[in-house]
Amino acid sequence: MELLASLRDSTVRRSRAAGKLAACVLRDPEAVLSMTTAALAAEVGVSEPTVNRFCTGLGLKGFPDFKLQLAAELARQQPRVAADVEVGDSSSQVIAKLFEATRASLDRVQAGLDDGAVEAAVQVLEQSRSISLCGLGASASVALDAQHKLMRFGVPATTYTDVINQRVLTTNLQSADCVLCISWTGRTRAMVELAELAANAGAAVIGITAPGSPVATHCQTVLAVEGGEDTELFTPMTSRIAQLVVIDVLSTRWALLRGEGYREHLASMKRVLAGTRFPQATGH
Numbered sequence: 001m002e003l004l005a006s007l008r009d010s011t012v013r014r015s016r017a018a019g020k021l022a023a024c025v026l027r028d029p030e031a032v033l034s035m036t037t038a039a040l041a042a043e044v045g046v047s048e049p050t051v052n053r054f055c056t057g058l059g060l061k062g063f064p065d066f067k068l069q070l071a072a073e074l075a076r077q078q079p080r081v082a083a084d085v086e087v088g089d090s091s092s093q094v095i096a097k098l099f100e101a102t103r104a105s106l107d108r109v110q111a112g113l114d115d116g117a118v119e120a121a122v123q124v125l126e127q128s129r130s131i132s133l134c135g136l137g138a139s140a141s142v143a144l145d146a147q148h149k150l151m152r153f154g155v156p157a158t159t160y161t162d163v164i165n166q167r168v169l170t171t172n173l174q175s176a177d178c179v180l181c182i183s184w185t186g187r188t189r190a191m192v193e194l195a196e197l198a199a200n201a202g203a204a205v206i207g208i209t210a211p212g213s214p215v216a217t218h219c220q221t222v223l224a225v226e227g228g229e230d231t232e233l234f235t236p237m238t239s240r241i242a243q244l245v246v247i248d249v250l251s252t253r254w255a256l257l258r259g260e261g262y263r264e265h266l267a268s269m270k271r272v273l274a275g276t277r278f279p280q281a282t283g284h
Helices: 003-008 016-027 029-033 037-044 048-056 063-076 091-112 115-127 138-153 163-170 189-200 238-258 261-274
Strands: 130-135 157-160 177-183 204-209 221-224
Touching: 003 016, 003 063, 016 029, 016 037, 016 048, 029 063, 037 048, 048 063, 091 238, 115 204, 115 221, 115 238, 130 138, 130 163, 130 189, 138 157, 138 177, 138 238, 138 261, 157 163, 163 189, 177 189, 189 204, 204 238, 238 261
Parallel strands: 130 157, 130 177, 177 204, 204 221
Antiparallel strands: none
């Protein structure tokens, strides 16, 4: 687990002094980087040995090691600046720009993805009678991938990528059903209307979409995906990668929620699928 995420984890039991230190770091991590042990101790109102015990309790060697780990994490969170693809770009420029744009998109989504929202979404999925996965355009392929991942959990998961079928779907929804709306911009009229219809039908609506968007306003739970990609000129590319990773996060957390017993369920699936492949070559 990342250092800052570990400090935010409310399930971890800490002493009062450790809690004050964690709160101080989370309040202004950049300022902590310039502090000495004595300065941090004075800021929080604890002793210097308490600061060192706080750091070793996190599995680190002491306050200097803590600052190194914190600085590295903050550096990873710095937003990347990705150049747009332009007419006349060479193949090497397109390769460089698209890979950098994808990394920048993933960084933005990771920074904005709330772990509480992920947990809430997984709980909804676990309790659902059925899961309807809805996407249009470039998000349709993400919905299909989500079906591939989520159908392994024993809850009926069906993808709808047609506006008409999406609307028909809403007439059969009940409170035990879940609709997952996938929309990069959150402004596609048909997807906004679908989210509203699903919510009005009483279903749980989860959005993988831009926070504060029209789609998001009709979702009980929003997994924020927001980036600077210009979808007006080129077919969205980095958006799909970010959305797919969010789906992976959901499915992985759901599997962990199921516990050790679920591992045997996954193992049995692999045994069933093994017969669909030729044996791996071991040599010539």
